[in-house]
Amino acid sequence: MTTAIDPRKPYPFDNRNEPSRDQHRGLSALLDGFTTARISGLLDLRGKRCLEVGAGGGSIALWLAERVGPDGSVLATDLRPEQIPSHDRLTVLRHDLVNEPAPEGEFDLIHARLVLNHLPQRREIIHRLIAALAPGGILLDEDWDATRTDIVVAAPTPEAAELYTLYQETIGPKILATAGTDRSWARRVHAILLEEGLTNVDTHVNSRNWTGGSEGAQLVISSLYQLRQQFLDNGITQEQLDEMRELLDDPRLVVNGHLLFSTSGQRSA
Numbered sequence: 720m721t722t723a724i725d726p727r728k729p730y731p732f733d734n735r736n737e738p739s740r741d742q743h744r745g746l747s748a749l750l751d752g753f754t755t756a757r758i759s760g761l762l763d764l765r766g767k768r769c770l771e772v773g774a775g776g777g778s779i780a781l782w783l784a785e786r787v788g789p790d791g792s793v794l795a796t797d798l799r800p801e802q803i804p805s806h807d808r809l810t811v812l813r814h815d816l817v818n819e820p821a822p823e824g825e826f827d828l829i830h831a832r833l834v835l836n837h838l839p840q841r842r843e844i845i846h847r848l849i850a851a852l853a854p855g856g857i858l859l860d861e862d863w864d865a866t867r868t869d870i871v872v873a874a875p876t877p878e879a880a881e882l883y884t885l886y887q888e889t890i891g892p893k894i895l896a897t898a899g900t901d902r903s904w905a906r907r908v909h910a911i912l913l914e915e916g917l918t919n920v921d922t923h924v925n926s927r928n929w930t931g932g933s934e935g936a937q938l939v940i941s942s943l944y945q946l947r948q949q950f951l952d953n954g955i956t957q958e959q960l961d962e963m964r965e966l967l968d969d970p971r972l973v974v975n976g977h978l979l980f981s982t983s984g985q986r987s988a
Contacts, residue, residue: 740802741937743776747778749934749976750861750925750979751778751782753981754830754832754981755779755782757861757981758859761828761859761983762827764786764828765790766790766791767791767827767828768791768825768826769783769787769791769826769829770794770824770828770830770848771794771795771830772796772834773798773831773832773834774795774796774797774803775802775803775833776802776803777802780793780795780804783809784809789808791808793806793808793809795809795810795811795812796813796814796816797813798814798815800813816834816844817838820847821847821848821850821851822851825852825856826851826853827852827853827855827856827857828857829856829858830859831859831860831861832860832862835862835908836863836901836905837899837900838899839899845908845911846915849912849915849986852986853986854986855986855988857983857985857986858917858983858985859983860908860912860981860982860983862905862908862980863902864902864905865891865902865977866891866902867975868891869884871972871974872975873971873972873973874972874973875972879966879969882962885955885959886939886955886963889954890942890946905978905980908922908980908982909922909980909982912982912984917984918985919983919985920982920983920984921983921984923980924981925978926975926977926978928976929975929976930973931966931967931969931970931972932967932968935976936967940967943963
């Protein structure tokens with residue numbers, strides 16, 4: 720069954736609210752090690768022109784800026800770029816991926832993490848990004864496959880396991896999907912890059928279990944705060960939200976973390 724997208728519902732996470740800072744810190748702690756290793760394995764960054772799309776908290780943009788050297792440059796874009804840090808080789812641009820063309824220039828690396836899966840126009844956007852690659856340039860898209868809802872490995876009680884499953888069944892199909900998120904997009908990117916004519920297309924998949932109190936659990940806590948009203952609108956009570964908050968600090972909770980599909984492709988030289 721396809722979930723209808725409600726055009727009145729914007730992307731539900733907003734960089735302007737305080738819990739988003741915790742979300743970006745959690746994402747950085749959880750994913751940056753994998754992402755930076757992935758980029759390092761794709762190209763030598765010295766002297767390269769890089770575009771970080773939907774930079775969020777800016778941790779990867781800053782990492783790139785520290786590695787491109789004096790002859791390189793990094794452009795970091797976001798609809799809400801307030802949290803992106805400053806650096807001599809880093810330019811920050813407020814940019815709307817949906818309604819504006821790709822930033823001008825030819826880029827040796829374009830990286831997007833946990834961005835395109837949230838945008839209904841993702842297929843058109845990835846086409847525009849590929850057109851902005853320099854000859855030989857590399858596009859790296861990283862998105863979660865979060866289609867599974869039966870991900871509880873262990874919980875302190877059967878009721879706690881049911882509560883976490885209810886959370887998963889609500890945030891995905893009922894909140895994010897109606898705002899345009901496609902939680903299965905990550906699995907299709909490899910085929911799409913082939914359709915676009917990119918070469919050396921490759922996908923690495925990364926995941927780990929999340930325990931109560933871990934970085935992954937902190938991401939879930941951030942979503943509870945940021946999407947509180949949406950949860951209430953979808954039938955979850957305030958008491959259940961409070962129980963979830965306590966559960967996420969309990970090390971007896973263990974869930975499968977989402978699969979991160981990291982897919983790269985290279986424009987012909």
